Amino acid sequence: MPAITALDKLQTILAASESFLQKMHELGAEPHQRKTFQRLFSPGEAAEMVGRDRTTLARAESEIGMAAPARNPGNNRRVGYTLEQVQAFRTHFGTLPWRDPATDAPLVLACQNFKGGVGKSTTCVNLAHYLALKGYRVLVVDTDSQATTTSMFGYVPDAEITADDTILPYLASEQPSLAYAVRKTYFPGIDLIPACLALYEAEIAIVMRVGAQASREQRIAFFSELRYGIETVAQNYDLILIDSPPALGMISINVLLAADALVVPSAARMFDFSSTVQFFRMVHAYIGQLDPTKTYRWISVLTSLFDRRYESQKQFFEVMRACFGDSVFQRVFFHSSAVINAAAQFTTPYEQPKPDRAVLKMMDNVFEEIELAVLREWPSKAAELTQRAIA
Numbered sequence: 564m565p566a567i568t569a570l571d572k573l574q575t576i577l578a579a580s581e582s583f584l585q586k587m588h589e590l591g592a593e594p595h596q597r598k599t600f601q602r603l604f605s606p607g608e609a610a611e612m613v614g615r616d617r618t619t620l621a622r623a624e625s626e627i628g629m630a631a632p633a634r635n636p637g638n639n640r641r642v643g644y645t646l647e648q649v650q651a652f653r654t655h656f657g658t659l660p661w662r663d664p665a666t667d668a669p670l671v672l673a674c675q676n677f678k679g680g681v682g683k684s685t686t687c688v689n690l691a692h693y694l695a696l697k698g699y700r701v702l703v704v705d706t707d708s709q710a711t712t713t714s715m716f717g718y719v720p721d722a723e724i725t726a727d728d729t730i731l732p733y734l735a736s737e738q739p740s741l742a743y744a745v746r747k748t749y750f751p752g753i754d755l756i757p758a759c760l761a762l763y764e765a766e767i768a769i770v771m772r773v774g775a776q777a778s779r780e781q782r783i784a785f786f787s788e789l790r791y792g793i794e795t796v797a798q799n800y801d802l803i804l805i806d807s808p809p810a811l812g813m814i815s816i817n818v819l820l821a822a823d824a825l826v827v828p829s830a831a832r833m834f835d836f837s838s839t840v841q842f843f844r845m846v847h848a849y850i851g852q853l854d855p856t857k858t859y860r861w862i863s864v865l866t867s868l869f870d871r872r873y874e875s876q877k878q879f880f881e882v883m884r885a886c887f888g889d890s891v892f893q894r895v896f897f898h899s900s901a902v903i904n905a906a907a908q909f910t911t912p913y914e915q916p917k918p919d920r921a922v923l924k925m926m927d928n929v930f931e932e933i934e935l936a937v938l939r940e941w942p943s944k945a946a947e948l949t950q951r952a953i954a
């Protein structure tokens with residue numbers, strides 16, 4: 564076979580695949596302008612979410628000035644409330660779960676592991692959806708140039724997002740705060756700082772700049788840029804979730820220093836386990852060199868892609884528990900076709916108009932453990948935690 568010019572061949576592959584991606588977005592997941600949150604909550608579900616019974620909610624509708632929810636013409640029952648309406652009820656009844664700004668700091672959780680394909684983005688997006696449904700205010704920061712998370716929010720990253728829309732201008736000291744990069748999403752309660760391929764180039768730019776930095780303090784400051792940036796917008800949120808690239812680089816180190824807690828997805832398989840151990844080794848080395856005084860509220864492995872059909876995975880989960888001790892979440896994120904099928908449409912099971920209840924239950928179970936770990940960090944939630952422990 565005659566040799567082909569690499570550039571020509573790549574050009575052909577790119578032209579076809581990029582137009583495919585664009586079409587997928589246009590078909591399956593509509594572009595963000597049209598992507599909407601369509602799930603409605605039945606009066607029973609809404610009652611549980613708000614913490615008041617359905618009659619109380621129905622009575623409150625007119626008091627709040629809420630437009631009457633659509634009714635089923637067959638039986639005249641309410642079809643369901645929107646998430647905004649659920650939030651309006653929570654506001655009215657004082658059952659929003661927001662942190663108390665006087666005592667509770669916003670918490671930055673990074674989904675991080677240098678191993679690829681272990682469910683970092685899936686965890687980040689699904690956890691964001693879980694938290695927003697609970698009523699928390701969430702900021703998602705995509706720091707991965709692959710921009711999976713950004714796509715899940717309905718953007719075609721390299722067509723619709725430019726370097727100026729990402730964390731880059733802040734990292735390059737061109738902006739005094741990260742506020743310029745925060746955008747509302749179609750999902751009520753979630754804001755996003757998007758990513759695109761340009762973040763990859765940032766790695767090199769940052770290395771060049773750090774080379775010129777002399778003292779240790781300057782180096783720490785340098786790798787803390789993202790942390791400073793998040794601090795400029797954090798007060799508007801309860802939680803900030805960072806999705807990270809599967810690589811050790813400048814941005815990953817910035818994420819490590821920006822996080823208050825690390826959620827480390829890892830499959831219960833040998834190679835993933837050894838990569839995760841390697842991840843901890845590298846984190847230890849880098850933090851040791853950069854800022855030995857750095858603190859975390861917790862570092863926890865989240866067992867992802869767990870397939871209970873394999874005895875080896877069950878055994879491996881036990882190995883992980885034995886090795887990581889209290890640094891592994893007790894609940895596992897099961898491998899689920901619903902997660903894959905939803906992702907193919909750039910969505911999650913949480914936003915399906917008719918969600919698979921068993922899958923939601925499985926995910927609620929996993930994310931509740933993370934939510935409880937967060938609540939333990941907020942002094943104003945102590946009473947609620949005791950109540951939940953009793954219940």
Ligand SMILES: Nc1ncnc2c1ncn2[C@@H]1O[C@H](COP(=O)(O)OP(=O)(O)OP(=O)(O)O)[C@@H](O)[C@H]1O
Binds near residue numbers: 681682684807903
């Ligand atoms: N619980 C799950 N059940 C089934 N499929 C899953 C689950 N979690 C993740 N996946 C699938 O596994 C693949 C990798 O997941 P994901 O993109 O979240 O990993 P990642 O760690 O962010 O990858 P990368 O390192 O490339 O950023 C995706 O196709 C995703 O849909």
Ligand SMILES: [Mg+2]
Binds near residue numbers: 685709806
């Ligand atoms: Mg990812």
